Structure formats: structure tokens, C-alpha cells
Amino acid sequence: xxxxxxxYQWGMVIDLDRCTGCGACxxxxxxxxxxxxxxxxxxxxxxxxxxxxxxxxxxxxxPHVRARFLPMLCQHCGDAPCEPVCPVYASYHNAEGLNGxxxxxxxxxxxxxxxxxxxxxxxxxxxxxxxxxLPDQLNPDVTVRSRGVMEKCTFCIQRIRRGKETAKxxxxxxxxxxxxxxxxxxxxxxxxxFGNLADPDSHVARLARSPRRFRLFEDLGTDPSVIxxxxxxxxxxx
Amino acid sequence: xxxxxxxxRDGAAANAAMLSSTGPATWRWYLLALLLGTVVTGGLxxxxxxxxxxxxxxxxxxPVMWGIYIVNFVFWVGLSHSGTMVSAILRLxxxxxxxxxxxxxxxxxxxxxxxGGLFPLIHLGRNWVFYYIIPYPSQYGLWPNFRxxxxxxxxxxxTYIIGSSLFLYLGLLPDLAVARDRAAGWRRLxxxxxxxxxxxxxQQWQTFGRASTVMACLIIPVAVSxxxxxxxxxxxxxxxGWHSTIFPPYFVIGAITSGVAAVxxxxxxxxxxxxxxxxxxxxxxxxxxxxxLIVTALxxxxxxxxxxxxxxxxxxxxxxxxxxSAGHYPLLLMIMLLGNxxxxxxxxxWRRVRRSIPALLIISLLVNVAMFIERFLIVVPSLSHKNVxxxxxxxxxxxxxxxxxxAAFCGFALLYMLFAKFFxxxxxxxxREEHEALRGETVRGRTRLSTLIDEE
Numbered sequence: 001x002x003x004x005x006x007x008y009q010w011g012m013v014i015d016l017d018r019c020t021g022c023g024a025c026x027x028x029x030x031x032x033x034x035x036x037x038x039x040x041x042x043x044x045x046x047x048x049x050x051x052x053x054x055x056x057x058x059x060x061x062x063p064h065v066r067a068r069f070l071p072m073l074c075q076h077c078g079d080a081p082c083e084p085v086c087p088v089y090a091s092y093h094n095a096e097g098l099n100g101x102x103x104x105x106x107x108x109x110x111x112x113x114x115x116x117x118x119x120x121x122x123x124x125x126x127x128x129x130x131x132x133x134l135p136d137q138l139n140p141d142v143t144v145r146s147r148g149v150m151e152k153c154t155f156c157i158q159r160i161r162r163g164k165e166t167a168k169x170x171x172x173x174x175x176x177x178x179x180x181x182x183x184x185x186x187x188x189x190x191x192x193x194f195g196n197l198a199d200p201d202s203h204v205a206r207l208a209r210s211p212r213r214f215r216l217f218e219d220l221g222t223d224p225s226v227i228x229x230x231x232x233x234x235x236x237x238x
Numbered sequence: 239x240x241x242x243x244x245x246x247r248d249g250a251a252a253n254a255a256m257l258s259s260t261g262p263a264t265w266r267w268y269l270l271a272l273l274l275g276t277v278v279t280g281g282l283x284x285x286x287x288x289x290x291x292x293x294x295x296x297x298x299x300x301p302v303m304w305g306i307y308i309v310n311f312v313f314w315v316g317l318s319h320s321g322t323m324v325s326a327i328l329r330l331x332x333x334x335x336x337x338x339x340x341x342x343x344x345x346x347x348x349x350x351x352x353x354g355g356l357f358p359l360i361h362l363g364r365n366w367v368f369y370y371i372i373p374y375p376s377q378y379g380l381w382p383n384f385r386x387x388x389x390x391x392x393x394x395x396x397t398y399i400i401g402s403s404l405f406l407y408l409g410l411l412p413d414l415a416v417a418r419d420r421a422a423g424w425r426r427l428x429x430x431x432x433x434x435x436x437x438x439x440x441q442q443w444q445t446f447g448r449a450s451t452v453m454a455c456l457i458i459p460v461a462v463s464x465x466x467x468x469x470x471x472x473x474x475x476x477x478x479g480w481h482s483t484i485f486p487p488y489f490v491i492g493a494i495t496s497g498v499a500a501v502x503x504x505x506x507x508x509x510x511x512x513x514x515x516x517x518x519x520x521x522x523x524x525x526x527x528x529x530x531l532i533v534t535a536l537x538x539x540x541x542x543x544x545x546x547x548x549x550x551x552x553x554x555x556x557x558x559x560x561x562x563s564a565g566h567y568p569l570l571l572m573i574m575l576l577g578n579x580x581x582x583x584x585x586x587x588w589r590r591v592r593r594s595i596p597a598l599l600i601i602s603l604l605v606n607v608a609m610f611i612e613r614f615l616i617v618v619p620s621l622s623h624k625n626v627x628x629x630x631x632x633x634x635x636x637x638x639x640x641x642x643x644x645a646a647f648c649g650f651a652l653l654y655m656l657f658a659k660f661f662x663x664x665x666x667x668x669x670r671e672e673h674e675a676l677r678g679e680t681v682r683g684r685t686r687l688s689t690l691i692d693e694e
Contacts, residue, residue, distance in 0.1 A: 046299050046631060055628040072626070081476045087388040088370045089380065105380075107370050108293070108363015109388055110303035115475045117625040119301045123363065125294035147292040148363030217625055220476055 007173065008096040008164075009225075010155055011197035012184070013207040014071055016231030018191035021054050021069035025183035025192060029073075032156060032182035034142045036128030049122045051153040052183055068231065071192070073183070074099060074120045074153035075216060078223030082112035082121065090150070097197075097225055098155055106149040113150060117217050121152045155194070156181035176202040197225070249670060252517075253416060256664035259512045260417065263659060274652040281645020284638045285360060293363055295638045302621040302633040307361035310643055312613045313496070314354025314650075315395070315468050316489075317606075320497030321347025321402060322461040324526075325409070326454035335525045337672055338517045340665040341413075342508055343501045344406040349653045350500075351402060353646050355395045358388070360642060387471045394464045401460050405453050411436050411446065412667040425660075465493045472616065479559035479620030482548075488540040492609060495533045495578065499605035502526050504654075506599050508663060517669060520593040527592035527601075534582040534605065541579070555625055563619035566632065570611045577608025 029035065029052045036049045052073040059066045076099045082091045083099065090106035093099060113121040127147045130138065138144065141158035145151050156179075163179035176195055184192040195204030212230040288295050298305045321344040328336035359368050371392050373382050382389050415436035418429035436442060469489035472480040502523065509518040548556050564571055582601055585591045592598070622632045635643075657663070 042294070047294065053628075055626070057628070070628075072628070084383070084385040085387065085475065087382050087386040087392070089383045105370065106364070107367050109358075109361075110298075110363065111386070111388060113300065113303040114477060114621055117476055119624060119626045119629040122300060123293065123303065125299075126292045147294075150363075220625075222476075 006096065006198050008196050009198035010076070010096055010098055010160065011195065011204055011208065011225040011227065012076075012155070012181075013193045013204050013210075013213075013227045013229060015191045015193075015207070015229040016068075016070065017212075017229060018189040019054075019069045019071060019231065020189055020191075021056060021067065022188060023054055024186045024188060025071060026050055026052055026054060028182040028186035029153070031137065032139055032142070033154070034128075034138050034144050036124065036126075036145070037130060037134070038126070042126070047125050049124070049151075051120070051122065051151070053120075070228075071183075072118060072120060072216075073226065074155075075118055075222065075224035075226045076153075076155060078225065079221060081115040081117065081220075081222060085111045085115050087111075096160075098157060098160075100157070101151060101154070103143055103145050103149045103151065108148040108150065110150065117220055117222065121150050124149050124151065249673070252670060252673065253420070253666055255514070256517065256666045256669065257417060257420065257662055258514075259508075259658040259663045260421075260660065267655070267659070271652065271655060274648040274655070277648035278645045278652060281642045281649070284641035284645070288360075288638050288642075289365055295636060297634045297636040297639060299631060299633070301624050301626075301629050301631055302618060304361070304617055304621060305633055306614070306635040306639045306643060307357045309610070309613045309617050310646060311354055311357035311361075312468055312489075312617070313610050314350045314357065314646070315465060316493035316496045316609065316613070317500050318347045318351035318354060318398070318402070318497070319461055319465060319490075319493040320350075320501045321345070321406070322457050323494050323497055324501055325405070326458050326461075329450065329454045330458075333525070334672055335522050337665055337668040338514070338522060339501060339505060339526070340409060340668055341406075341663055342504055344402070344409060345654065345657050345661075345663070346500060346504060347402045348399070348406050349650050349657070351395065351399050352653070353650045355399060356646070358391065387467065387474055390467045391471060394460075394467045398460055398464045401457050405457050408446075408449060408453055409665060409668075410661060412438065413662040413665065416666050417662050462490055465490045472620075477620050477624060478553075478555040479563075480616075482544060484540060484544050488537075488544060491533060491536045491540055492612060495530070495537050496606050496609035498526060498530045498533055499602040499609070502530065502598055502602035503606070506595055506602075508658075509595075512658070512663065514664065517664060520595075523595065523598055524589065524592045527586050527598060530582060530602070530605065531586040534578060534586075538579040538583065558623050559620050562623045563615055566619065566622075567615060570615060574608045574611045574615060577604040578612060581605075 030050065033051060035051055038047055038049060042048070052071060055070040055072050057068045057070065059068055076097060078097060080091070080093065080099045083093055086092075086106075087109060088105050088107055090102045091099065091112045092102065108123070110123055113119075113123060124145050124147045128144060139158070141162070159181060160179055163174050167174045167178070174196065176199065179194065181192075181194050184194045193204050193207055195202040197205050197208060199205060207229065208227045210229050213227050214230055215224045215227055218224075296305060296307075324336055324343040325340050329340075359365055362368055371382055371389060373389075411433060414429050414433040415438065418426060418433050421429050466486035466489065469485040473482055473485035475481060505518055505523070505526070509515060545560065548560055581604060585597065585601055591601075618633050623630050
């Protein structure tokens with residue numbers, strides 16, 4: 001389907017000038033999407049399951065050190081490297097530009113994880129386990145994944161589905177800002193904006209036209225749906 | 239069982255000597271089988287533990303999602319190239335020295351591809367639904383993804399297992415008849431069934447010869463495509479260090495290198511174990527060693543071409559992988575270069591080395607150790623340092639993975655032992671064919687010449 005013919009083309013803008021690296025989005029994502037908990041030891045091994053992470057890079061020499069934050073999540077590539085390599089179509093593309101993952105279809109070759117240049121796909125090395133009373137806070141709209149399957153950011157597809165259903169019942173299109181993934185909803189400085197890129201007047205589409213825009217590893221030709229706005233800092237302020 | 243001094247003078251004795259491996263099992267045979275069986279059981283236990291607990295028991299971790307299981311997969315598929323190489327190519331080029339090597343190499347192909355084919359299944363996160371990858375009509379109405387190299391893999395490996403088994407079986411037919419005629423009891427019955435009523439008529443021989451040539455022609459492209467596809471598992475990805483057009487020929491040459499080296503190792507063991515010194519002479523090892531010399535030279539060329547172009551281009555991401563590999567695994571890199579390039583390229587130039595069995599044993603084992611390391615250095619460093627520096631990591635295999643790997647080696651040896659116990663491990667009819675030709679004489683004036691000039 002060509003892009004013009006689409007009603008919805010979900011996309012996200014992340015303004016690095018606004019990001020403070022607080023990590024609220026990481027926590028919100030974990031709570032919303034039933035992302036598995038891992039204990040200290042596993043975490044130290046690097047087996048954490050975060051769908052969204054804040055990458056922190058240090059710049060400069062002490063004492064003139066600056067931290068740079070880069071929220072990294074599935075970029076929902078238009079031409080996603082993870083999709084063609086999956087032998088069972090567990091990783092697939094939907095008509096609204098989302099990069100889907102069918103947990104029940106996944107056999108766990110982890111090929112998609114290798115081929116993702118953003119390294120945002122996480123693998124369930126263990127069966128998830130929530131100590132009491134945490135099972136009570138699981139989101140009923142989201143599948144709990146078993147061990148042996150890949151998972152990653154879905155742009156909170158359960159919220160997109162719900163928003164579209166509400167709109168459909170009211171015989172209208174989804175309004176701008178009506179659907180918010182957990183990370184965007186939580187972000188205190190409002191660095192994350194989500195919306196429909198197919199609508200040129202939407203907030204996200206207007207921000208996406210900013211001269212500060214860039215996309216990660218654009219040279220790889222993956223056509224990501226996440227657009228970053230370049231962060232300033234000292235040099236920016238002059 | 240003693241070997242005749244001049245096997246080509248005495249056909250019956252030659253047959254008996256070549257069938258000696260199928261004699262009654264000794265206590266040493268049982269002991270070895272028990273030992274290998276124990277390790278295989280250990281590997282099965284470790285694998286069950288992995289299935290019950292999850293992939294957390296392996297060393298695999300983000301970003302290195304493929305570990306030593308995939309290294310083993312590439313290694314074993316590589317080993318399986320020996321049989322086709324030695325057998326089919328040398329058959330088509332009518333090199334007579336191939337004859338005593340044929341069977342051992344073809345059997346090795348079949349068993350190593352069987353072992354290799356298990357690894358992608360072992361490494362799955364959900365092994366119990368592995369059949370999703372097979373194209374079969376199901377109630378989901380869903381086919382597998384034909385664009386995925388893993389699907390090509392599955393098809394190539396299956397084709398190769400079937401093709402190489404047929405190739406082995408076809409070559410076995412007349413020999414099964416020889417064994418049948420000398421066996422008794424249930425073995426005779428089983429061999430008679432397997433020999434498909436071979437009587438050795440002129441028409442059977444003619445059909446057999448034609449079929450062998452056709453099979454040899456068919457199996458070579460299959461073998462080349464199998465390892466090209468294994469290479470494409472890596473080359474078609476976006477992973478820096480993997481995304482390289484040279485990979486398919488490089489992998490094929492690597493496969494043939496490890497295959498030829500493994501044939502040498504195996505022939506030395508067979509020769510010693512079954513007292514076949516009269517059949518597997520230094521001439522055969524000399525020729526195999528020449529072959530090894532050529533393929534290691536080719537391997538070195540491909541390796542140089544790959545590293546040179548990457549170094550010259552010096553793209554930061556790609557070069558990062560290479561420098562990480564050299565900085566983090568300097569010892570492995572050194573063993574690889576010594577074993578695959580320096581040692582064979584210098585030592586095998588000398589006829590004395592090529593004809594020395596102990597020297598060849600060491601070199602051939604070294605080549606395969608180096609080839610295993612080569613696969614490790616292809617799979618792991620590229621994944622360790624991918625595009626995102628925030629998520630750079632490394633990989634160390636866990637005891638579960640190492641146990642499964644040990645079980646693979648022992649399982650291969652066990653399969654091979656069982657095969658040698660029940661089937662002729664030497665290509666009797668092929669060897670005898672040459673012997674008969676050697677015995678034949680033609681009259682030239684007043685001299686009598688052998689119809690076959692000795693290849694020496």
C-alpha cells in the first residue's frame with residue numbers, strides 16, 4: 001500500500017532538547033506492557049527486558065562533561081531488517097506502518113534480534129515471574145509472553161486498537177493526540193510526541209518537519225518511523 | 239585379520255581385509271561405544287535442562303543472540319563437504335587414488351550433516367514448535383516466510399541430507415552384496431534386503447556406473463549451494479562484519495578446507511583401527527595433503543581479500559568489528575591464522591611431511607581447530623559490536639552449550655563406529671576395480687605391460 005493511500009501512519013517524534021533522561025518512560029512502558037521483571041543477578045548479566053531504554057553517552061573530559069540521552073525503542077522501520085529474516089512471519093509489517101510481533105508464532109531463532117541495527121528486540125530467556133502482589137497490576141489488554149519468544153516495543157498497539165475502535169463506534173477518524181503510548185503520556189517534559197504522520201496537520205507531523213529532525217542510521221535505508229529532533233546543549237546555546 | 243602384502247594379487251583376501259571392520263565387536267569397541275554413549279546422554283540431559291529452564295542457561299545474551307550452537311552448525315555443515323568433494327569431484331576427474339577414501343568420506347558427509355542439522359533446532363527458543371518452519375498445509379492457512387535465509391537453510395540441509403544419503407547408499411550397493419555373500423543369520427537377511435538383489439550382471443554394472451556419474455554431477459551443485467546458503471544467513475543481514483559479498487565462496491572454500499582435513503584425520507584413524515595400511519598408502523595421504531595445500535591457499539586468499547578491503551575502506555562500524563575481534567580474541571585469531579594458513583602452507587610443501595602420517599595427523603587436526611575458531615570469529619565479534627555502542631557486549635559459552643557440543647562430537651563418532659561395524663567402510667568394488675586393472679597386462683612386442691600405469 002502506498003503511503004498516500006493510508007489513513008494512519010503511526011509515528012513518533014522525540015525531542016532530544018527536552019529529554020532529561022529521567023527514565024519515567026522506561027517505567028511507564030514496563031508497567032503498561034507487562035514487561036517481565038528480572039532479578040538483580042540477571043539484570044547485571046544484561047538480561048533486562050526493557051522495550052525502551054535511555055542510552056546515556058558522556059561527552060567531553062572532566063570537569064567539562066556532559067551527558068547525552070537518547071531514548072531508544074523499536075523504530076518501526078518502513079523497511080525493517082527484522083521482518084524478512086523471520087522464517088515464520090512472527091515479525092511482520094502492518095498497513096499502518098507498525099512493525100508487529102506475533103508471540104505465538106515466534107519459534108525463537110533470534111535472527112530478528114541479530115539483524116536489528118538498533119538492538120531493541122529483547123528475548124525471553126526465562127518464564128516471566130511477578131512476585132505477589134504484582135500480578136494484580138498486570139495489564140489485561142496485553143499478552144504475557146512466555147519464554148523462548150522475541151518481543152519489543154509495539155507503539156502500545158493495544159491503545160491504538162482501542163482508540164480506533166472508539167473512533168469507529170463514533171463514526172469518525174482518530175483525533176490527533178487521542179492515542180498516546182505510555183511513554184509519551186508519562187514523559188514529564190513532553191519530549192515524546194506520538195501521532196499520525198499521514199495527517200500533515202497533526203502535532204507529530206508538524207514536529208517531524210523541523211529542521212532539527214534526524215533519524216537513526218538513516219544510511220542503512222531502514223526508513224524508521226521514529227524521528228529525533230537534535231538536542232542542543234552548550235554549543236547550541238552559544 | 240592380516241592384510242595381504244600385495245592386495246591386488248589376491249581378491250578374496252583383499253575383500254576380507256576391507257570387510258574386517260564388520261567382524262565381531264571386541265571389548266574395546268564396547269568400551270568406546272559406552273564412553274561415547276555416556277557423553278551423548280550427558281548432552282541430551284543438558285539439552286533437556288535447557289528446554290525445561292529456558293535459554294537463560296546458555297551464554298547467549300543481547301546483543302549476541304547467536305552463540306556456539308550456530309558456530310557448531312556452520313562447522314558441521316562445513317565438515318560435510320568432504321564426502322562430496324573427495325568422492326564426486328574426484329570421481330568425475332577420474333583420479334584413481336580416490337578409491338579407498340570414497341566410502342569413509344561419504345559416510346562422514348552424511349553423519350556430519352545430520353549432526354549439523356540438529357544445531358539450529360537445539361538453538362531455538364521454543365524447540366517444541368520447530369515445525370512452524372516447515373512448509374506444510376495447516377489450519378492456520380499460513381506458510382513460512384520464503385524470504386528468510388533460515389527457510390533456505392532448512393530446505394538446503396534437508397536436500398543435502400537426502401542427497402548425500404542416497405549418494406552413500408548408491409555407492410554402497412555392490413559392496414552390500416559382497417558383505418551379504420559373506421554374512422550369516424540376520425545380518426545376511428538385512429544386507430540382502432539392502433543390496434536390492436544385486437547380482438553383478440553386466441547390465442547392473444552399466445546402470446550403476448551411469449547412475450554414479452549422474453549422482454556425482456547432481457550432488458556437487460547441492461553441496462556448493464548448501465554452504466553458500468549458510469553463508470547468506472550472515473551475508474544478507476545488515477550486521478557489520480557479516481554483510482559481505484565474499485562470504486559464500488569464502489564459506490565454501492572454508493568448508494572444503496575443514497572437510498579435506500577431517501578426511502585426512504579420519505583416514506589415519508581408520509587405517510590404524512582396521513589395519514588397512516596396504517590400502518591407504520602414503521600416496522593417498524600425499525594426494526589428500528596436496529588438496530589441503532591448495533584449499534588452504536585459497537582460504538588464505540579469501541581471508542586476505544576480505545580483511546584487506548575492509549581495512550582499506552575503513553568504515554568505522556565495520557572496522558570496529560575487526561579491531562574488536564583482534565583485540566578481544568588475539569590468541570584465537572593467532573591460532574586461526576597459524577592453523578588455516580601458515581602451518582599448512584609451509585609444511586605441506588614438503589613431500590616428506592605430506593607422506594608422514596603423524597605430521598599429517600597433527601596438521602589436519604590443527605586445521606579443523608582453526609576452522610572452528612574461524613567460525614567463532616565470524617559469528618560472535620560481529621554481533622558483539624554492532625551499530626549501537628550503548629549495547630556492546632561479548633559472549634562466553636556456558637557449560638550447557640559446551641556439553642551439548644561435546645555430545646555432538648561424540649555422537650558423530652558413535653554413528654561412525656556403528657556404521658563401520660555394520661557396513662563396509664572401504665569402497666570394496668571401487669578398490670578392486672583398480673586392482674583388476676593393475677593385474678591386467680597387455681603385450682607390447684616382447685614386453686608385457688600393466689594396463690594401468692601406476693600413478694606414482
